[in-house]
Amino acid sequence: MSETKETLSGYSDSAYEALGADPARKLYLQYPGLKEAEESGGPKIKSRLDILSLIPRNKIGAEIGVFTGRFSRALINYTKPERLYLVDAWHLLWGSHFPNWNSTAEGKLETDAAIKATRLRTAEPKDVAKIVISESLPWLESLPPLHLDWVYLDSSHGYKKTKMELAAISPKMKIEGLIFLDDCRSDRSHRHHNVFRAVQEFSKETEWEIF
Numbered sequence: 001m002s003e004t005k006e007t008l009s010g011y012s013d014s015a016y017e018a019l020g021a022d023p024a025r026k027l028y029l030q031y032p033g034l035k036e037a038e039e040s041g042g043p044k045i046k047s048r049l050d051i052l053s054l055i056p057r058n059k060i061g062a063e064i065g066v067f068t069g070r071f072s073r074a075l076i077n078y079t080k081p082e083r084l085y086l087v088d089a090w091h092l093l094w095g096s097h098f099p100n101w102n103s104t105a106e107g108k109l110e111t112d113a114a115i116k117a118t119r120l121r122t123a124e125p126k127d128v129a130k131i132v133i134s135e136s137l138p139w140l141e142s143l144p145p146l147h148l149d150w151v152y153l154d155s156s157h158g159y160k161k162t163k164m165e166l167a168a169i170s171p172k173m174k175i176e177g178l179i180f181l182d183d184c185r186s187d188r189s190h191r192h193h194n195v196f197r198a199v200q201e202f203s204k205e206t207e208w209e210i211f
Ligand SMILES: C[S@@+](CC[C@H](N)C(=O)[O-])C[C@H]1O[C@@H](n2cnc3c(N)ncnc32)[C@H](O)[C@@H]1O
Pocket: 043, 044, 063, 064, 065, 066, 067, 068, 069, 070, 071, 072, 087, 088, 089, 090, 093, 134, 135, 136, 137, 154, 155, 156
């Protein structure tokens, strides 16, 4: 996946804007952290259109690591899933506010706002999105085998956790299922190189192939 060169002053992502008026903007007054985080940057869609085009249509999928649901909205719009599980631990992991990451307005982004934004962004079409407030591993364990057609994994980005998640995802995938990973960086100096390492090892140790 290529990195985008968007400025941090004045968020603009034509691919996101093309989805139409954002129903979560009405939360900006109540949640200044959400407003600041989203107006100053945040997860991008434009740079991930190539991934969206590879995800099979009309299937059962899961986004693990949802944040404020911007990409979830694009997933619904582009891939027309029969069902989409949106799994994030939100306040269970972080309490009332996300840590100080790139796109959290220096720690001012409210976890409660992120859940509400996700609800609004994925409410249509009705009964497609199922929001799951949970850590990834227990949720994966609760699924029946061979349940998912695809997974978009964008959660901890840690080496051990990613390997554990991949191991837990594997038996829940249908034959010929696809696992997409965000921030899989081959550059050893990149802060997300751990994801790349975990995927490489997982593929060597299992029958999963990397495309
Ligand atoms: C990079 S953000 C996800 C961004 C989102 N996919 C997007 O494209 O807009 C990572 C998210 O993963 C969640 N997360 C991190 N570790 C997790 C875990 N073990 N289980 C569930 N969610 C987790 C965080 O709460 C955070 O919202």
